[in-house]
Amino acid sequence: MKQTPAPGRMGERSSSWTARARGEVAQRLPIENLLPDRQPYYVGSWVYVFGVVTIAALVLTVLSGVILALAGPDWWHISAAGRFFNSLHFWSVQVFFVFMVLHLWGQYFMASWRGGRAATWMIGVVIFAISIAAAFTGYLSQQNFASQWIAVSAKDALNAAGLGAFFNVLNFGQMYGIHVVLLPAAIIVLVALHILWVRMKGVVRPIESSRPATRSTPEKV
């Protein structure tokens, strides 16, 4: 059997995809960057808390949503426990959006896309857009008066855009499936990617800093 050299040993390039991927990951995202125990001293504002609280609220939203999905869409209308878990879900979503918007504005005023971080910003905006769609399908899946009225109101804009033909807000089965599977999965994957990008690139340095650049990347995108 042919021997595969260890990645990076003596500078040679391995022919193993796995070894090359491992080397690439180790170079781009060493474990001390993924799980840091030190940060630049300027990372000391409450603005930095908004992102982690958003993730905490997302975790609670997903967990309460899983319980609601396991019990079925009728459960919370007829059971006190169901109503409580629906309330947890409802308020988790509210907290999630409040802190996500604060996080977004905070990052905007920090111009956090500097230093090669545009992809991190763009992934965040996509998460924001998909989260709006996820919350919207959640409101449509409530099976109450609000769901009915939101559905008949929202259909006009979606139909005008040609989307209503494929994304029928009056079809509970379609909205519920999208809400409990597709959109949460997309959000979770993108949030994971967002966090990886943040850890890979590090937090952005202050604007108009007279200190040397933090990376070889120029400050411009």
Place this chain on the structure above:
Amino acid sequence: MMQRKRTTPEDSASTIRTVPYDLLREVAIAMVACLVLVVVLAAALSSPDVPSVTIQSWAQADPVDFTTTAANELAGSTTSAGYGAPYNSTDAGQTLGPIAPSKWAGVRQPVDGANDFVINPLKHASVGDSELTAALSGFQAASDAQKTAWLTAYAKALGDAKVQDGKVVVASGDYGAVPVLMDRLLTVARSGGLDGLLLSSGHFYQTDFTKPLLFMADGSYLAGLAAAQHLSGSQWGMMNETGQYPGQSWLWLYTVWYQIPPFNTAPNGDLLVIILMGVLTLGLLLVPFIPGLRDIPRLVPIYRLIWRRYYREEARP
């Protein structure tokens, strides 16, 4: 005190001082704080749940509106009857010059109000009811001009209709078979039977409420309830919730356009709002690349507040 330096992505140039930090502890604290906040809010404030409207509750609460809507469905004069795609081809849909997304998407959820909401349910209900069977046959055999004459006269009479023992009573007139059809449809609706008949599509399991929702939306009862709950479009409805609960407040930028011209007056207002929001969302996505937008943070000194410790230290000689 001198801080120990260590290489991080932030200070690969080895010039920026680092301080101890515990990522996992921060995550854990955020989780616990968030959990406490959400549990307190859920326990103290619960969540909104105004019961859904059924065809039955509509017919019982406002039989005149129900009957008027059903008669208008027969006449083909309701909103859904003249909607266009994706329900039918009676209208070109909203367009902007050559842009006609609704038409391009086509009719993918066909709805025929007269047959789907009135005639077909009545055919199901006519088993053993010879008077209804005869009325259906008579109505369907009549010419279009005759049907229009009956329905126009009946719609006018409904303006002064009275409700007696749950039935809608109108002044005597030449309405042909229409009063029998409307009376039976109201009876079926009040019993709850029409809720099931509007969902029926030939198989057992049902999750598509397109037809009953379009039928209810054609009436004024549902819209009246929504207005009472401050949910109408002119009341920033899409971002509101029933009761005093917060709704989808994150939709404020979408909803705001529906409060101002030309979006709230133009016949293609929905399409205009969708296009505008698409452009704005694209703008947000591409902020890092748009001169002007990406420069605002440098001009607004909020960053100086966020990194005040850094600038304070930097200002020291």
